[in-house]
Amino acid sequence: MSSIGTGYDLSASQFSPDGRVFQCEYAMKAAEMSGTAIGLRGKDGCVLAVEKVITSKLHEPDSGRRIYTIENSIGMVVCGLITDGRAVVNYALKEAQSYRRQYGQTIPLKILNERLSSLFHAYTLYSAVRPYGVCIILTTWTEENGSEIYSIEPSGVSFGYYGCAAGKTKQGARTEIEKLKLSSLSARELLNEGAKIIYRVNEDSSDSDTKFKLELSWVGKDTNGIHQMCPVNLYEEAKAAASAAMEQGDSDIE
Secondary structure, eight states: OOGGGTTTSSOTTOOOTTSOOHHHHHHHHHHTTSOOEEEEEOSSEEEEEEEEEOOOTTSOTTSSOOEEEEETTEEEEEEEOHHHHHHHHHHHHHHHHHHHHHHSSOOOHHHHHHHHHHHHHHTTSOTTSOOOSEEEEEEEEETTTEEEEEEEOTTSOEEEOSEEEESTTHHHHHHHHHTSOGGGOOHHHHHHHHHHHHHHHHHHSTTTTSOEEEEEEEEEGGGTTOOEEOOHHHHHHHHHHHHHHHHHHHHHHO
């Protein structure tokens, strides 16, 4: 960090002379070091897609997953430090269980988003703790409210989205998402689009030679409102569509 940050980046509770909280900026950088994650909101469901980077040939492909189910209808993707992400997931699970015990129903995504945003913000207020080095994307689909997506940054800032991205190539992913007419696409179609975007931004990144595994999950009318990992047949179909799109792009360049 530049000289202006000297002495002002030792605590999350301290502002620099120009009004910055360097610990929050460091946490955001940590979140941007991991593979890209996107959330897409369609007319009858939502899709989460993740570029899970495989850093060693000795790792099991399914270990270190990035997508979690918080409630039957709520999915979460974690982008950033895996250990911080697990702590956030455990907190979200406890909040969901507490709400169900108290009210006898699934916690609304808006309320879960508010509680997690408050948690993230609380970890920027005290010198004894540090901000979580993760960005998270929450998604759900219900008959009453339809598709919903929220994203939370390490500072606690949160917004609702039609489509969002996080990770090392989030800007490129956002550009690709903006090209889609999300409101007219079904969740099944979004699986293919999500895979295409992940493959495309991976090829465009400086780490394009690094191996990665595509993770896909969805929730919507086709899943009866239950968040689940993408079925094998649809997963393979999405990967094939992404590979075909990449080959088509290469041939157009030639």
